[in-house]
Amino acid sequence: MGVTIQDIAKLRKMSGAGMMDCKKALEETNCDFEAAMEIIRKKGKAVAAKRSDREASEGCVLAAHNGEFAAVVSVNCETDFVAKNQETIDLTQQILDVAMDKKPATKEELLTLTLSDGRTISDHITDRTGVTGEKTELGAYEFVKGAATTSYIHMGNKLATVVAFNETIEAEMARDIAMQVAAMNPVSVLPEQVPAHILDREREIARDKAIEAGKPENIIDRIVEGSLQKYYKEYTLLQQEYVKNNKMTIEQYLHTASKTLTVTEFKRVTLNAE
Numbered sequence: 001m002g003v004t005i006q007d008i009a010k011l012r013k014m015s016g017a018g019m020m021d022c023k024k025a026l027e028e029t030n031c032d033f034e035a036a037m038e039i040i041r042k043k044g045k046a047v048a049a050k051r052s053d054r055e056a057s058e059g060c061v062l063a064a065h066n067g068e069f070a071a072v073v074s075v076n077c078e079t080d081f082v083a084k085n086q087e088t089i090d091l092t093q094q095i096l097d098v099a100m101d102k103k104p105a106t107k108e109e110l111l112t113l114t115l116s117d118g119r120t121i122s123d124h125i126t127d128r129t130g131v132t133g134e135k136t137e138l139g140a141y142e143f144v145k146g147a148a149t150t151s152y153i154h155m156g157n158k159l160a161t162v163v164a165f166n167e168t169i170e171a172e173m174a175r176d177i178a179m180q181v182a183a184m185n186p187v188s189v190l191p192e193q194v195p196a197h198i199l200d201r202e203r204e205i206a207r208d209k210a211i212e213a214g215k216p217e218n219i220i221d222r223i224v225e226g227s228l229q230k231y232y233k234e235y236t237l238l239q240q241e242y243v244k245n246n247k248m249t250i251e252q253y254l255h256t257a258s259k260t261l262t263v264t265e266f267k268r269v270t271l272n273a274e
Contacts, residue, residue, distance in 0.1 A: 003027055021131075040130060058083040059139055060092040061269050063151035063160035064100050070149035070162035071099045072269045073110075075125070076139035082132045083271075089157065091128060095121055099141060107141040142267035152178035159270040166264050173257055179243075180250060181266050186237040189263050194236065202231050237263055 003026045010033070012022045021040060029035035059076035060083055075092040077083055094115050104110040111122040121138065129136040146164025152175060153160045161181040165174065180186075188194050206227035210220045233239045238251040245253070254261045 003031060007031055040127070057271065059271050060084075060089050060157045061140070061153070061160045061271060062089075062092050062096050062157060063153050063162050063269075064096055065149040065151040065162060066100060068147065068149060069100070069103055069143065069145055070151045070164065071096060071103075071141070071143040072151065072160045072162050072267055073099055073141050074139040074160075074269050074271065075128075075136065076271070077128075077132065077136050078134040082134050082136075083157075085132075087131070088128070088136075091124060092157075094124075095138065099143070103143070104141070107138060110141050111138055139271070140269045142269060144265045144267055146264045148174065150174035150178045152182055154182050159268075161266060161268045163266040164264045166262050167258065167260065169254075169261060170257060173254070176242075176244065176253070177237075177250065177263060178266075180240065181237065181268050183243055184237075184240055185235075185268065186240060186266070187235045189237050189265065191232040191236050191239070194232070199228065202228060237266065 008022045025036035025039040061074040063072035073096045144164035148165045151162045161178045206224045210223045242253045
């Protein structure tokens with residue numbers, strides 16, 4: 001019995017592969033759908049191996065929150081065309097749903113979890129490589145936990161953030177903070193959380209500028225400290241100017257709701273953007 005259009009459509013729905021790939025797999029297996037799926041999966045693994053050295057800098061980034069947990073995931077690929085494909089978006093959403101449900105501790109653990117068909121996320125990503133012919137990978141998995149959380153996805157699915165708070169917070173205010181993280185790309189919540197290597201770099205830059213400008217040696221340390229204070233105002237979340245009202249800082253904005261309300265952590269995942 002020959003391969004019918006209905007057979008091809010069924011396998012295409014099962015696998016997400018192209019029509020010609022489905023037709024060929026069905027012909028090779030005499031319409032054995034399980035065997036045909038295995039052929040398509042093996043093709044995906046072969047393509048993944050061939051493209052392992054490619055850069056997957058495009059993709060889809062999604063985030064969600066529910067009570068005390070929020071997560072952000074990205075599925076990375078090579079081109080914007082594949083990134084915007086609905087099947088890529090759907091796969092990213094399915095992975096995010098699993099992350100929200102199971103709350104894995106690491107990206108590696110997330111890859112071992114299964115989607116609704118019982119197959120692992122890792123296998124689905126490999127299959128996607130075979131369908132698109134592009135390197136596809138789970139680019140990021142980040143999460144936060146707190147008394148309350150929120151999430152924000154920027155238009156175009158290239159940038160998303162999640163934020164945790166130490167106490168309950170009104171939804172609109174929480175979203176404002178998540179959007180601030182997206183827009184202003186802070187390094188940390190507080191100055192004391194800025195990584196040491198970044199502080200060393202900023203000190204060196206400030207010192208070199210002061211020396212180049214001919215400043216007296218006895219005031220260079222003060223100039224460096226002043227530069228660090230400016231850096232904190234620009235790159236630590238609570239000291240940043242609130243983008244919707246630059247007359248107050250983020251800390252001051254939070255305190256309009258509660259004098260003890262603060263951000264405990266945030267995560268920001270972006271593709272091809274700052």
